[in-house]
Amino acid sequence: MLADIDYFYAQVEERDNPLLKGKPVIVCVFSGRTEDSGVVATANYEARKYGVKSGMPIALAKKKLLKADAKFIPMRHDYYKTVSEKVMAVLRDKADAFEQVGIDEAYLDVSLKINGFDDAERLAGMIKEEVMSKERLTLSIGIGPNKVIAKMASDLSKPNGIKAIRPEDVVNVIHPLPVDRLPGVGKKTYDRMVEAGIATVGDLAHFDRAKLVNLFGISLGNYFHNAANGVDDDLVHEKGEQESISRIVTLKEDTNELEGVMESIRPLCEEVADKASKRGLLFRSIGIIAITKDLGIRTRSKSLHVATNDKVILTKVVDELFSKYLEESKVKLRRAGVLVSNFEKKGTGQDVLTRYF
DNA sequence: CTCTGCCTTAC
DNA sequence: CCAGGTAGGCAGAG
Structure with missing residues (x-):
């Protein structure tokens, strides 16, 4: 099965505020650069009727919804995360193997606890009921003989649906798409x-x-x-450890000057280093992300000889990378970010002082 | 094989 | 009109 929470962020906002019911609801990421700069994270189905979609500039969405009584709500990511965790706990409990994908989706391998697709559909119904009674949220659940087909089935079932694609129907259902x-x-x-x-x-x-x-x-x-051809042998398996930590911001204004960039970037270095420390991770690669005013993406990175989580080292390397990058490039930057990767678990990596004893 | 930079997808 | 975070693959150079 692939279970997907319907228009997740917007549905949570609707759930928590009944006054929104029936109106177009658009959950937005405001960048803070101007009044309306930013993009749509999620829109409910009322808003989608007007052509509003995820990833669309907020200004454009407002244009499309001029005549509607639409509600534009700033994203509350931490809150959605806690809601997601509660839903995922319900889903995980129903599966022999579980794999979360993003904040609002998960694959459930239920092969061992059901007997045929009819039974799977019944289980999907029970899962939806439990999530509704515990969290007041609707899901769409796709069922198939493998992950790809389950995923396509869930897309066909949206919103608030259940759809099974049986092995003998796979080709007939997916080939015309x-x-x-x-x-x-x-x-x-x-x-x-x-x-x-x-x-x-x-x-x-x-x-x-x-x-x-x-x-x-x-x-x-x-x-x-x-x-x-309906064939996919990819297993449902719990995701491993996170492989990178990054932060990126939109600058107050487009710039080509190191100090202007570093002013915005230094706090991000702190956050990234803190997050790594909190998880007991040392990073061996440090990278920068530069997004130019024309929205092109450039990256630069550097591997260290010894893993670290020191924010002073991180900030210094990031400064060097941006310094070098800004010398080469002519286009001004709109956004800038920091990325660390190549993790070693603290304590299991080499220890310079004791390694030779 | 490793490092680097870029591309692509997707939520 | 334009966020932010993460993953994974590929290719070229060393």
Whole structure:
């Protein structure tokens, strides 16, 4: 199963404020640069009727909703996180294997506790009821013989639905769909596929596997071929440790000056170092993220010889990386960020003083 | 094989 | 008109 909380952030806001019911609700990330700068995180279905979508500039969403009584609400990420944890606890409890994906989705392997797809549909209904009674939230649940099919089934069931795709129906259900409904096919890949004459999932299924590998690489090429044929042997497994920690901000104004950037960046170095320390992690790679005024993304990074979590070292390396970057680049920066990765668990890595004893 | 930089997806 | 955080793959250079 793939269980997905419907229009999550906006649904939580509706739940907590009945006055919002029936109105377009848009949960926004305001960047603080101007009154309306920022993007839409989630919109409820009322707002979607007007063409409002996740990732859209808030200013554009407001334009589309000029004549509607729409509510624009600032995102409360920490709160949604705690709500998510409660829902996930219910879901995890129902599965033999569990894999959370993002804040509002999870795969549940329930093969061992059900007997056939009818039974799985009953279980999905019980899960939805339990989440409704405990958290007052609706879910959509897709059921299939593997993860890709379960995911596609959940998309077809939204909102507040249950849909099972049985093995014997897989091909008939997915082959007519446009190829970008296959998970992993985004805008860029879709354009390339259309260029190659692939418009539907069925087209993709019948496309030569070797050619797909040529076009998209060995890993993606084989994934596309198998998935389009309803085949996916990816296991449902609990995610491992986090592999990177990053923070990024929008600058007050576009700039090309080191001090202007570092002013905004230094607090982020602190936060990142603190977060690593809190988790008992030492990082060996330090990176910067630069987003130019035309929204292009540049990154620079550097690996250290010895892992650290020292914010002074972090800040100094970040300063050097930005200094070097700003010398090379001409375009002004709109946003800037810090990333650390290549973690070692504190205490298990090499200890310079004691290692040789 | 490692490091680096970039691309792409997705929530 | 434009956030923020994380993952994973690929390619080129060393």
